[in-house]
Amino acid sequence: MSDREGHSGAPGTDDDLSLPKATVAKMITELLPADVTCAKETRDLVIECCVEFIHLISSEANEICEQDSKKTIAPEHIIGALRRLGFESFTEEVEEVLKDHKQQQKDREKKTTKLEQSGLTEEELFAKQQALFAESRAKYESQQQ
Structure with missing residues (x-):
């Protein structure tokens, strides 16, 4: 009996885990030829297969993490x-995605x-904002007369 069999469906069990059906349906539709339906x-x-795959990879990664005496699963x-x-063929693409993700994080950190x-202080910006508000208010009031 696998560790997933025999669950009662009670809250907090693996039976509660899923992926967004609309997202999966969209992905399948995009991958299939136009004349094929699912x-x-x-x-x-x-x-269900995707959830099981995630469970399998997570469990194995957790074992590796514990062997490394770590408490956080790393990429x-x-x-x-x-x-x-045995999913060696996936690793190249996963490493590319990880590299892109790290670059995006660096780019976000660089953004000012x-x-x-x-180049102005908060006080200078606040004064500028107040002047714009006053200018807008004066323009509005002159149009009302």
């Missing part, structure tokens, strides 16, 4: 799990805020 039962089966643990489980870009 039955609802097939989409549900794909979702390297996921890549190691893929290799251990509008406040920093302005």
Whole structure:
């Protein structure tokens, strides 16, 4: 009996886990030729397979993490799990996605805020804002007369 069998469906069990059906349906539709459709039962089966795959990879990554005496599963643990489980062909793409993600994080950290870009202090910006409000108010009032 696998560790997923025999669950009662009570809250907090793996039976509660799923993926958004609309998202999976959209992904399947985009991947299939235009003249091919996918039955609802097939989409549900794909979702179950995906959840099981995530469970499998997570469990294996957790074992690797524990062997490394770590408390947080790192991307390297996921890549190691893929290799251990025979999904070596996935690792190149996963490493590319990880590289892109790290670059996006660096790019986000480099971005400066509008406040920093302005070169003005908060007080100067506040005074400028108040002047704009006053100008707008005066323009509005003159149009009302």
